[in-house]
Amino acid sequence: MTTATAPAANKDAPKKEKKFRGVVTVNREHCKGCGFCVEFCPLECLDLEADYNAKGYHPPFLSQPEKCNGCDTCGLYCPDFAIYGYREKLDGSAA
Amino acid sequence: MTTATAPAANKDAPKKEKKFRGVVTVNREHCKGCGFCVEFCPLECLDLEADYNAKGYHPPFLSQPEKCNGCDTCGLYCPDFAIYGYREKLDGSAA
Amino acid sequence: MGPTEIKIGGLGGQGVILGGIIIGKAAALFDQKHSCLTQAFGPEARGSACSAQVVVDSNPILYPYVHNPHLMVAMSQDAFVKFSPELRPDGTLLIEEDLVKPTGLPSTVKVYAVPATRIAEELGKKMVLNIVMVGFFTAVTGLVSEQAAREAVKDSVPPATIDLNMKAFERGYAYGKQLMAAKA
Amino acid sequence: MGPTEIKIGGLGGQGVILGGIIIGKAAALFDQKHSCLTQAFGPEARGSACSAQVVVDSNPILYPYVHNPHLMVAMSQDAFVKFSPELRPDGTLLIEEDLVKPTGLPSTVKVYAVPATRIAEELGKKMVLNIVMVGFFTAVTGLVSEQAAREAVKDSVPPATIDLNMKAFERGYAYGKQLMAAKA
Amino acid sequence: MSNANSSGVLTGSHYLDGDHACSEGAIAAGCRFAAGYPITPSTEVVERIAARFPRVGGRFLQFEDELGASIALLGGAWGGAKAMTVTSGPGFSLMMEHIGYAAITETPCVYINVQRAGPSTGLPTQPAQGDMMQARFGSHGDYRLIALCPNSPQECFDLTVEAFNLAEEFRVPVLVMLDEVVGHMTEKVVIPPAGEIPVSPRRWTKKAPGEFKLFEPAEGSLVPEMTMPGEGHQIHVTGLTHDERGYPNMTIAAHEKMQRRLFDKIVLNADRIVKWEEKDLAGAEVVVVSYGITSRVAEKAIQAAKEKGVKVGSFRLITAWPFPEKQILEMSTKVKAFVVPELNLGQMSLEIERVVGGRCKTVGVPHVGGTVHKPEVILNAILEAVR
Amino acid sequence: MSNANSSGVLTGSHYLDGDHACSEGAIAAGCRFAAGYPITPSTEVVERIAARFPRVGGRFLQFEDELGASIALLGGAWGGAKAMTVTSGPGFSLMMEHIGYAAITETPCVYINVQRAGPSTGLPTQPAQGDMMQARFGSHGDYRLIALCPNSPQECFDLTVEAFNLAEEFRVPVLVMLDEVVGHMTEKVVIPPAGEIPVSPRRWTKKAPGEFKLFEPAEGSLVPEMTMPGEGHQIHVTGLTHDERGYPNMTIAAHEKMQRRLFDKIVLNADRIVKWEEKDLAGAEVVVVSYGITSRVAEKAIQAAKEKGVKVGSFRLITAWPFPEKQILEMSTKVKAFVVPELNLGQMSLEIERVVGGRCKTVGVPHVGGTVHKPEVILNAILEAVR
Amino acid sequence: MSAAVRENPADKYLRKERMPSIWCPGCGIGTTVNCFTRALDASGYDLEKVAVVSGIGCTGRVAGYLKLDSFHTTHGRAIPFATGLKLARPDLKVVVYSGDGDLSAIGGNHLIHAARRNADLLVVCVNNLTYGMTGGQVTPTTPQPAIASTTPYGAFEQSFNLPHLVASCGGVYVARWTAYHVRQIAKSMGEALQKKGFRFIEIIAPCPTLYLRRNKLGEGLDEMKFYQEKSVVMNGADTREVSLDFRDEIPVGKFVDIERPTLEEAMESQLSKALGAKYVPYSLPVKA
Amino acid sequence: MSAAVRENPADKYLRKERMPSIWCPGCGIGTTVNCFTRALDASGYDLEKVAVVSGIGCTGRVAGYLKLDSFHTTHGRAIPFATGLKLARPDLKVVVYSGDGDLSAIGGNHLIHAARRNADLLVVCVNNLTYGMTGGQVTPTTPQPAIASTTPYGAFEQSFNLPHLVASCGGVYVARWTAYHVRQIAKSMGEALQKKGFRFIEIIAPCPTLYLRRNKLGEGLDEMKFYQEKSVVMNGADTREVSLDFRDEIPVGKFVDIERPTLEEAMESQLSKALGAKYVPYSLPVKA
Ligand SMILES: Cc1ncc(C[n+]2csc(CCOP(=O)(O)OP(=O)(O)O)c2C)c(N)n1
Ligand SMILES: Cc1ncc(C[n+]2csc(CCOP(=O)(O)OP(=O)(O)O)c2C)c(N)n1
Ligand code: SF4
Ligand code: SF4
Ligand code: SF4
Ligand code: SF4
Ligand code: SF4
Numbered sequence A, B: 001m002t003t004a005t006a007p008a009a010n011k012d013a014p015k016k017e018k019k020f021r022g023v024v025t026v027n028r029e030h031c032k033g034c035g036f037c038v039e040f041c042p043l044e045c046l047d048l049e050a051d052y053n054a055k056g057y058h059p060p061f062l063s064q065p066e067k068c069n070g071c072d073t074c075g076l077y078c079p080d081f082a083i084y085g086y087r088e089k090l091d092g093s094a095a
Numbered sequence C, D: 001m002g003p004t005e006i007k008i009g010g011l012g013g014q015g016v017i018l019g020g021i022i023i024g025k026a027a028a029l030f031d032q033k034h035s036c037l038t039q040a041f042g043p044e045a046r047g048s049a050c051s052a053q054v055v056v057d058s059n060p061i062l063y064p065y066v067h068n069p070h071l072m073v074a075m076s077q078d079a080f081v082k083f084s085p086e087l088r089p090d091g092t093l094l095i096e097e098d099l100v101k102p103t104g105l106p107s108t109v110k111v112y113a114v115p116a117t118r119i120a121e122e123l124g125k126k127m128v129l130n131i132v133m134v135g136f137f138t139a140v141t142g143l144v145s146e147q148a149a150r151e152a153v154k155d156s157v158p159p160a161t162i163d164l165n166m167k168a169f170e171r172g173y174a175y176g177k178q179l180m181a182a183k184a
Numbered sequence E, F: 001m002s003n004a005n006s007s008g009v010l011t012g013s014h015y016l017d018g019d020h021a022c023s024e025g026a027i028a029a030g031c032r033f034a035a036g037y038p039i040t041p042s043t044e045v046v047e048r049i050a051a052r053f054p055r056v057g058g059r060f061l062q063f064e065d066e067l068g069a070s071i072a073l074l075g076g077a078w079g080g081a082k083a084m085t086v087t088s089g090p091g092f093s094l095m096m097e098h099i100g101y102a103a104i105t106e107t108p109c110v111y112i113n114v115q116r117a118g119p120s121t122g123l124p125t126q127p128a129q130g131d132m133m134q135a136r137f138g139s140h141g142d143y144r145l146i147a148l149c150p151n152s153p154q155e156c157f158d159l160t161v162e163a164f165n166l167a168e169e170f171r172v173p174v175l176v177m178l179d180e181v182v183g184h185m186t187e188k189v190v191i192p193p194a195g196e197i198p199v200s201p202r203r204w205t206k207k208a209p210g211e212f213k214l215f216e217p218a219e220g221s222l223v224p225e226m227t228m229p230g231e232g233h234q235i236h237v238t239g240l241t242h243d244e245r246g247y248p249n250m251t252i253a254a255h256e257k258m259q260r261r262l263f264d265k266i267v268l269n270a271d272r273i274v275k276w277e278e279k280d281l282a283g284a285e286v287v288v289v290s291y292g293i294t295s296r297v298a299e300k301a302i303q304a305a306k307e308k309g310v311k312v313g314s315f316r317l318i319t320a321w322p323f324p325e326k327q328i329l330e331m332s333t334k335v336k337a338f339v340v341p342e343l344n345l346g347q348m349s350l351e352i353e354r355v356v357g358g359r360c361k362t363v364g365v366p367h368v369g370g371t372v373h374k375p376e377v378i379l380n381a382i383l384e385a386v387r
Numbered sequence G, H: 001m002s003a004a005v006r007e008n009p010a011d012k013y014l015r016k017e018r019m020p021s022i023w024c025p026g027c028g029i030g031t032t033v034n035c036f037t038r039a040l041d042a043s044g045y046d047l048e049k050v051a052v053v054s055g056i057g058c059t060g061r062v063a064g065y066l067k068l069d070s071f072h073t074t075h076g077r078a079i080p081f082a083t084g085l086k087l088a089r090p091d092l093k094v095v096v097y098s099g100d101g102d103l104s105a106i107g108g109n110h111l112i113h114a115a116r117r118n119a120d121l122l123v124v125c126v127n128n129l130t131y132g133m134t135g136g137q138v139t140p141t142t143p144q145p146a147i148a149s150t151t152p153y154g155a156f157e158q159s160f161n162l163p164h165l166v167a168s169c170g171g172v173y174v175a176r177w178t179a180y181h182v183r184q185i186a187k188s189m190g191e192a193l194q195k196k197g198f199r200f201i202e203i204i205a206p207c208p209t210l211y212l213r214r215n216k217l218g219e220g221l222d223e224m225k226f227y228q229e230k231s232v233v234m235n236g237a238d239t240r241e242v243s244l245d246f247r248d249e250i251p252v253g254k255f256v257d258i259e260r261p262t263l264e265e266a267m268e269s270q271l272s273k274a275l276g277a278k279y280v281p282y283s284l285p286v287k288a
């Protein structure tokens, strides 16, 4: 029921080498499609799916995974505890 | 039950001739002897009787009638509506 | 004719109750029958399943409850799942085509589908989907007269929105008529 | 001995109830009798007549009311007027000498007067007039033992005021004893 | 709510729910002051009042709480307006002090309570009839009042009008005790032209200041007439025990006199107050006593019982308080049993049992509320009762 | 109040009024949290609490109103303290919502009501027994609780202890219903040493977080155990209909289950709860049923009747609710009549009449309150009843 | 020569048959009532159009002594009763006269909401720093660490600064005096009677029987002298600065005197704005 | 390469089995709760020692969703329940979480008195300018002339400026944010959790279903953008200056942060001063 999305590691080499990447987890079925996360992601890396969940809402997904820095702003905004972000060290462990 | 006291007219000739005199009426039986009227009479012309009323309180009386100017300060202070002052024209009618 | 029992189910916010009121009002005020509407909220009227139950009869109605509806309108999958088992085997089910995927119904049930949301969206206001449904219901079931239903719609929506709602009714009604014609 | 009924009347603020409590307590706690005190406020406890009723008995007391007291204490004229008709013809009346002018009593009533207010004022605190009265009551009626009454006073007043109150008791008691001696 | 736009009485046929019908009944009865505090499932009453009053010359204010609302209407009533407030369970509990104040001050006023399943917050959107005894005994001390129980939107209209009339006639708080089903049920409601609705005006005294005593029963009556402030009467109204002028009087005699009349004016006038609906009582072996929505559910059971050959009659309480003692007593000598379904664990059935005094059986059919009885349960009770 | 200075239980003989005896009973029962709002004639209870608590490790706060006081004690109780509040008529009416909340949340707690003459402000300093039905039915919806009626200061002490014990045993609000006479009557009160006073501790669960359900009856019981916050249980308490974990559950099934148990835990345990005092029942033709001060007034009438040769027994209600149905029913088959004097216009007598079901007469001896019955009035009723 | 005895000017406004009052000797409540009668007298109002509403308490008895249409309601609820009365009878001047406990403890919610909505009421609050009627318990205005029957070891809560509370909620006229300030009270009452909207006059007054006695502060007269000595007139003061401490200075004066639409005005203007010709204003009840 | 999925940091604080919540899409209440979980997380508190108390309303459901010892009380009475709880259990952090109507309409009296006595509570007030749970009626915070179900022609009463009300009564920490200010809320909650005494955080939040829809103000997201645009941070502002008007600027920030003895501290110090060695302080209930 929950999906975690993260960029494939460093596809486009960043200016400064990143020590971590942002990971975002969405609980599609709990999402009510309010769009807060999408609107207030500081790096504009979320979008609402075109698909509906069972209740008829469009959950978000990480449309620009490479931009996400795991700041969890989306998580703070979500009124339904359906999304959150975090940082993962690029060696694979959480930052 | 109520007693009105006023000075005998102009016994001691006043400096400026008075056009009125103060009259004070006391409802002895309603008085609870709090002393407000006596204390706050601006001209200090009241005193408490030595006698008791039926409830055992000392009601006030106009001890210095010649001083009273009928200002009704005693009346304003009385918590038991037991005293009030007014002015009487020296021709006998109320001022 | 004995009482006809109708159940309309959907989500809070879809205008389920108003849909029921229009049908009931059409019968009671404009078709000179009797009708009684009872409503069931979810525990809290916030987005959970809700339903309106309408009994229509030519005689005065005492017992107002609907146990085994002759006619059912399902405007959400939740409502379908929750309520469809109550439908009579020979009953009629009207569904919102895009929101309800009926399964497990006895073959004797007649099912009619209308893309009410889509139609409402075409009219520019998703909120009128319930009126589309009412039009569709009128055409398909014939329980209330077309004229009565129209009057009831007019009498039940805010004056400023009568035009829009009448359009919604017409679209639903037309869709239903066409479907019946096709089936016939 | 059957129950002895006592009524103490006065004005709110005179310590009427406390007087009653001391007598009742003396009997119940220190004389090992039974006693029950009930109180009657005026409608509002502000300066209006109030009374304490005490029943003292060697047996447990069920019915706590006093209708025709054997002993009455009147601490204000109001209280005297209001309550004295209830006193038994052969009853005993104790009064505050300066505050109560008894009239119209049957000649069979024994009346004892004490200038309790004056005594209290001499002691510097008008408020202890009720304790003077208790002392007087103890001496005159003998209903409670002197020792019990003393204990009860000590047990009932604020610790800081015990000395003053004991003085008040002694003065009242002495006055009563003297009076009785004189009468005897 | 397009039909809420007309001014004055909403004459005509309407498809209304019970809550809205109460609002229309109030308007038709001349109510022009209402105080409220929202609570499910009664809020629709004041919502409609809020929409309708400004078009009919009424004043509505939502207060900060039920304490305020339940006394503000009394201020309005004393001001001379016909006045009401509306609530449900928890709010009704908060209004108890003021219902007692209304009773002792003989304030004509109406309280509407739309019953939901309790206790406490319980099931706020679901029905019960659990406040029937509270309606009678919920305020401290002894008092009497009137409580009515409609079973349809039409009757919500009719009985709200009646409630205002009784309030004026007896100078008493009148309670309209809906249940959630009736409050939220929609049916045709026929509202007669204004002139055909019987409306009791306030019984204004014709006596002059000085002559008139606000708590002295009018001649040949147990109920005093009324006046209002601003007329030179210098009235005094208090929740203390009072004399006929309304002055506090802290004597037992005054208390006895006041209490006796407050009691008598309701109890001795019960015949004028009590309303019920009876069916098929003649020859009945069992009588189903019910009220509110339960009476309509019971109907199905009664039909079924009749089909099984049981002689079953029906007695529907329209007035719950004062209780139709006389009627129940009389029937009790003729029937085998009363069957009393209600959406509570046994409330009015206690009163029936008491009145019956063993002359016949009383078969309660309790229900915790939240929904209505299954008709079969009532049917079984009927069948049980005749056995 | 020199005897109020000791700490802990005030062992010994004291000359106390009923109000103060309640305070001492509370302290002896382990009450260490009290919330109050002053009202005549109950204020002495909290005044003594205010003086005594700081010396025995208790906390008392006077709240801004009865709404606050009547729920603050529940906060205290859930915190783990034994808790109470105290009031009279008008304040009792304001507490009704929270008594229902205490019932549905099964909060062990004690409410003391010192009854004065009502309705409304009535005669604030004078006695009545007019809130007996309110004690049973005053909150909306259906619920069950326990109500006790002391008739002396000694019993004020004893029954306050008992009230706290019953509250813990049944997780239920317990009402101590004094009347003003008993509250203000002073007599010897004997307080045993702490160790000899039976005190029921809170029934703490031994179950671990996760295992324990706050509203699941303990094995072999109808009453759940307790825990408190801060113990890792992450309890949830709500006035909504709830499941055994305490989570809101808006289904009829959950409501039925909850309500059924709340009802049963009191009704099925009535034998363990109900207390009374009986005298001379054997062979009695008439039984006087009374409570509170009225029982002591009745005693005089009973003596007089006996002197006239009437076989009269006495049944004193110590527990008013749950009502001693079984006991009354049993007696009703043996006696000619019950005589029921009370300081109200007929409250407990209604319940007696109901239970009696016509098996014998029920002769109410109503009284408006403000004072007590004249013993002769009760005597006449007795004589009437045996005729 | 003996003068013609005139009637006590207060008598006209009193139910004389109910005198003497229940108030204790030296209680300040009566003094404030006396001032009120003088303010009424000076106002020249039609007395038939003035109504008084009280709650429960010693001060709550005021309604019962005034020969006006008068209502003695329930504890704490004088304000909502008066609000209902005023809405139903806009032609009346409605005065709420009650105690500190009644208005600020149990009645606190109504006080703040009525001030917020600017209900057209004059509220006179006799603040004797205690619950008089029930025997001297602590109130929200009892200063720390005064002794009260429910704070036998001294009050420990911060007390309300009532003028500030009312001003913060939007009262349009806010003043405080003590019972010593009889002329100022009468004047203030007169001024406030003229004004519309939520007007609040606090009067600090002695309760000798309970508050003073328990705190060993002497008799009513001693307290009046204390007021005389300790009061500081601070007309127009920021209400944050006028809180009261135990036996400290007593800031008095008129603190607030502003204008804003009353509840009725705001209600009527909003409704007529929104409804236009469809708005049917409320009309007074008539005796038919 | 797929990452190891971490748990939602909020989950630890939620009764997950009760999700999804009853709240409507775009309702702001959940956002504030999310911030609260982060503040708890950051605080490092022993969660067993944090209790939440709510009244009745949509916001009142918060208690039921938080995996803390939690109490869903009666309408308006969360504060006195919490006061009782805290007095009985001084070891607990007690947080009141409720709606504007619950806390400032029916609960207004408790709000002002708890602030006055500085009860040791953190009060979070989600102010959606309406009664959500009962269908969108006017509340004491509804701005003029917003439409509500009981003011269908526009609200006409002046609304409460809650920070000013609480500050005027003596609250020691007073802040306002909107649901847009998620980081500030979390920080403010964290700060307030550390502090003692009566702390009040108002959070303006969208109620799309009732308030926004009725006033044709769009969806929750529109309102969040409106907050973003219209909020003005005014830390330390005089609370008289922070009232809210319909669709006008929204002053936000921390307005008050002062120290004074809490209710418990004041009570204990007064009692021990007066009673000395005779004072027996309260001790925590123990499971025997
Ligand atoms: C609901 C309710 N609670 C409590 C009381 C008891 N009571 C009567 S007057 C009063 C306090 C009065 O204090 P205040 O308002 O300051 O007036 P004062 O007597 O000091 O003038 C109280 C608590 C009541 N009558 N009703
Ligand atoms: C005594 C009582 N009165 C009224 C209600 C009905 N009621 C439930 S919630 C609520 C209002 C809630 O509004 P608010 O506190 O603003 O919370 P929101 O739903 O907006 O979050 C009301 C009036 C009740 N439950 N109890
Ligand atoms: S974690 Fe931060 S950057 Fe990543 S999607 Fe969420 S808000 Fe955007
Ligand atoms: S904020 Fe939460 S509920 Fe809203 S769209 Fe994003 S995931 Fe869904
Ligand atoms: S009228 Fe004035 S001068 Fe005369 S006694 Fe009274 S206060 Fe003094
Ligand atoms: S002020 Fe009034 S009560 Fe006081 S002493 Fe003077 S006359 Fe008597
Ligand atoms: S108790 Fe206090 S306030 Fe009441 S009348 Fe006496 S002095 Fe005045």
Ligand code: SF4
Pocket: C046, H022, H023, H024, H026, H027, H028, H029, H058, H059, H128, H132, H133, H206, H207, H208, H209, H210, H211
């Ligand atoms: S009604 Fe409003 S406050 Fe309640 S959940 Fe829905 S959006 Fe939120």
Ligand SMILES: [Mg+2]
Pocket: G057, G099, G100, G101, G126, G127, G128, G129, G130, G131, G132, G139
């Ligand atoms: Mg006071």
Ligand SMILES: [Mg+2]
Pocket: H057, H099, H100, H101, H126, H127, H128, H129, H130, H131, H132, H139
């Ligand atoms: Mg809200």
